[in-house]
Amino acid sequence: MDNLTSKKRSELMSRVRGRDTKPEMIVRKLLHSRGWRYRLHVKGLPGTPDIVFGRRKSAIFVNGCFWHGHPCKLGTRPKTRETFWAEKIRANRSRDIRKSDELTSKGWRVMTVWQCELADPDAAVSKIEAFLKAFEH
Numbered sequence: 001m002d003n004l005t006s007k008k009r010s011e012l013m014s015r016v017r018g019r020d021t022k023p024e025m026i027v028r029k030l031l032h033s034r035g036w037r038y039r040l041h042v043k044g045l046p047g048t049p050d051i052v053f054g055r056r057k058s059a060i061f062v063n064g065c066f067w068h069g070h071p072c073k074l075g076t077r078p079k080t081r082e083t084f085w086a087e088k089i090r091a092n093r094s095r096d097i098r099k100s101d102e103l104t105s106k107g108w109r110v111m112t113v114w115q116c117e118l119a120d121p122d123a124a125v126s127k128i129e130a131f132l133k134a135f136e137h
Helices: 006-014 022-033 082-105 115-119 121-133
Strands: 051-053 058-063 109-114
Touching: 022 051, 022 058, 022 115, 022 121, 058 082, 058 121, 082 109, 109 115, 109 121, 115 121
Parallel strands: 058 109
Antiparallel strands: 051 058
């Protein structure tokens, strides 16, 4: 059962950000500390990727497990309004796949970093660097 009124819940949810999230900031700091330089939220690309490496034609999406339906403990759905949340997360996942496919069809390489992967920052940054180094000029 939700302990908040509908108005309070709405107010709380309206503060959820789509960019500069905590997981995204972790990834950005890890990459920057390793010497990687990138652009943020390039609007001209499908899905407005969180982190973009233009010369490498590589885009990274940093996804929150809850909002994007990752099958981990952080991706657990609420017990209230189950139909609403199931549809919301299904739509998010569908959009993620569609935007990733659009980027791929334009010749971009796409990687998704999940919030739960950041529990081990060294492993996460190693995985990202392997992805980036797979395309060297």
